[in-house]
Amino acid sequence: MAFGKSSIHGLLSFLLLFSSSLLHHHVVASGTVTTTSIHHDVVRKPAPDAPIFREAPAFRNGEKCNKESIHISMTLDSNYLRGTMAAVLSILQHSSCPENVEFHFLWARFEPQVFLTIRSTFPYLKFKIYRFESNRVRGKISKSIRQALDQPLNYARIYLSDILPLYVKRVIYLDSDIVVVDDIAKLWDVDLQGKVLAAPEYCQANFTEYFTSLFWQDPELARTFEGRKPCYFNTGVMVMDVEKWREGKYTQKVEHWMTIQKQKRIYHLGSLPPFLLVLAGDMKSVDHRWNQHGLGGDNLLGKCRSLHPGPISLLHWSGKGKPWLRLDSRRPCSVDHLWAPYDLYRPNTHSLEE
Secondary structure (H helix, E strand, C coil): CCCCHHHHHHHHHHHHHCCCCEEEEEECCCCCEEEEEEECCCCCCCCCCCCEECCCCCCCCCCCCCCCCEEEEEEECHHHHHHHHHHHHHHHHHCCCHHHEEEEEEECCCCHHHHHHHHHHCCCCEEEEEECCCHHHHCCCCCCCCHHHHCHHHHHHHHHHHHCCCCCCEEEEECCCEEECCCHHHHHCCCCCCCCEEEEEECCCCHHHHCCHHHHHCHHHHHHHCCCCCCEECCCEEEEEHHHHHHCCHHHHHHHHHHHHHHCCCCCCCCHHHHHHHHCCCCEEECHHHCECCCCCCCCCCCCCCCCCCCCCEEECCCCCCHHHHHHCCCCCHHHHHCHHHCCEECCHHHHHC
16 A cells, blocks of 8 residues: 555645544555545544654755665554654665655554654655555464564565565665664665675574574475575665565565474574575675664563674664663663664653643
8 A cells, every 4th residue: 555645645634634534445456545434433533642753854865866766665663663763864864865765664554643743754755655464474473582573564574575566676674673874875776686685694693593403403494505605684674676576476485484484383583584594695795884783682681782893884773672762761771872863752741841
């Protein structure tokens, strides 16, 4: 489900004028929006604890910018909205051609307040919103070591080639707990060299730990990586050739491993291991500076971690600890102060004081 520029303004006006209406949408093949029902008998007021954000400044292209769009996809979840807003601000602020950046947001639930928040915080932002049908993965998800990893929206990245419009040939997928401190065009311009996916690889990690002993003890399963030199990569920062993904039926390949996981427990994490099974050792490696990951600590305790040595273009709070939660609790890690300058959130009480 995509909202074009004109339909965005139309929907915004509709929501403002008819706050008592609830829209139900479904996705059709063309990516257009179909209104299936409108209810005028339910008055839905904004939630009293709905987050309020400061309006971001307008960022304009430089003189040397062409009209080539840079497509970025992220998920939209009200629980992670504060992180998403910070990520968007950081991307625009450090981009040499911010007006060329087009965002493609995936959400599992139609939440008008989230839409209105994005539009009011970033009035000039180019973005579309698409419905991800959670039922596509509900029967395929296996319980992992952390509940947040089991949410259907966490698997939406697998279906980008099905959801995004055909004019999107390449996309950068980003998690919501990141900030970019470099020009995103540098990542966009990476030469995929015929590969379907590009991401930073971490070959020093113990790759065997991402799968259970049952996987390695099964001769047929263990042969999965024959002819490849697999390394760990984090799926929170990826450059994807959408056409190659679609043509190579990579969605079905990832789903195949999810089906096996339901039959045999071959890994412990959520959507990451099936990506590794399909693509590790057969992708384009990107400089580590584009994913300084693990800043949220491990998936169970979320203890503080320090930065890895070397240059940094993207900071990623993967793991249990999120910077906005640790800052609010007044028990931040040192790295959380690097996220704070991009935080547009303001407590609801401010609106009463202004």
